[in-house]
Amino acid sequence: MKPGTQKHGKQQTGTIIPMTFKTLAKNPVFKTAAFLLPALGCVLLPHVMTDTYYLGIINYMILYAILCMGLNLILGYAGLLSLGHAAFYGLGGYTTAILITRCGFGFLSCLILSGIIALLFGILLGLPTRKVRGDYFCLLTIAFGEIFRLVAQAWIGFTNGAMGIVGIPIPAILGWSIRTEADFYYLGLILLAFTSITLSLLVNSKFGRAFIAIREDELAASVMGINTAVYKIIVFGIGCFYAGLAGSYLAVYQTTVTPSNFRLEESCLMIIMVIVGGMGSLFAPIAGVIIMTLATEYFRGISEYRMLIIGVIMVAVLLFRPQGIFGTSAFKG
């Protein structure tokens, strides 16, 4: 101990810096500022970053963030390895594309319906798979993903086959027509905020705890009074709902949907993003989304070889930080 600190007496036993940080973190002004400043930054971003290329990358990050947060609910919270997430993403995409181009629906109703259809199919797939565990569950979701893609490819009358549905018009919500990259950025931001708020409400309730209990020990969970079959269906349905929203966003953003948007590789990429970011923690997958999107963009020049880089990143994360960058200790292995 330094001689100078002696006279402060025995009250100050801990080090000074963490103490002040702790008190600062509890300060309501600091808390609101810590929330408002990044939020303000997000809102003002398109004015600072006017390059549409970079803004486009950020829009894809937002899209994947919504997808991965939904997937994280299924994979990280309930511990169900779903490799068919792209199918629900696709269901949302096709719902919006078909309803807008053929039935003249407005975008807002398409967005909601896309989510609901993905939710319903999630529940539908959850019903037969509720008693299946581990590897077999994973196989069934892969099968569902492939069935979806093949149907989308083969049912030419309904989905226009491999050509996909093109020419999706500019969407409008309550008179706000979404044209520029910046408009899509704001739409994505609203969806991401919705996803974050609804998911954090869910995981901080008894439902979130029930999902974690199922992941930790399914038998013990059932003895705690948790109807594990029902809760697995709920978590799967809700996770898929967000995939439907993201699919709807994709349809209007890229103005086309094709079956190749929703291949197994997409599901794998989402899983990698969630694993790299960290499972079982609400916002952790966003870190994975940012890293993987930047990596794929940066190495775009070497085309297919960038998959090698993605593999290297994944192996490095699993070796040095198995729970992911911000994951919970449950996945430390």
Add this chain to the structure above:
Amino acid sequence: MSLLTAETIGKKFGGVTALKDVSLFVETGEIVGMIGPNGSGKTTFINNLSGLYAPTTGRFMFNGEDITGLPAHVITGKGISRTFQNLRVFPNISVLENILIGLHCKIDTSLWDVYARVLKTRKVEKQAREKAMAVLELADLSGRHDTLAKNLPYGKQRLLEICRAIVSDPYLLLLDEPCAGMNPVEMDDLAGFIRILQKKGITVFVIEHNMRFIMSVAERIIVLANGAKFQEGTPVEIQKDKKVQAIYLGEEGDL
């Protein structure tokens, strides 16, 4: 009327008879012990009672209601909680969250409440937290509510598992070998804790191999052997019983 009556419970796994015509009763407020050599069907009996298996024959009456073969989560809702022989706390979450999961069936929150009635849900959560902390206080674990369950010492994990089972205020608590792996000091603490639970009005049904523990805790002991009820009586009677000694230690002529 007894709190729990088991009537001629039988369980077969294929050709193996694990339980045969076990009939017993548990009165409200009692501490009942069950002992028996390895493989005598004690855990099978509890698994049948708590809904992990459905008995092949017989029925369980609990609070005047037939609960035979109901799924485990429904039986928990009716007020029967249990612990496991091979410790099953949720390892990677905090002690407090473990307890909160134990409260699951008592938290009245629907999906609609989660999204549309946020304030109500928050209030319910706060009450649940207070209740959980009170139970942790009882077991002297409240100082460690933030610790991950797997980081607790073994004896404390056992205690945590019991806390998780009692937080939902069950009528009947089933303990499956709670002393397994404990040292004598931890065992005495546990015996004291079980008596506290009895004073709080919880009926306890405990399976245990450790004779010192079960003789000190239980008021009535049921002996199982080869899947059937063999003997029943107070600890003193059971200790003196020559037949019970024989099934545990073998008879004189055996060697």
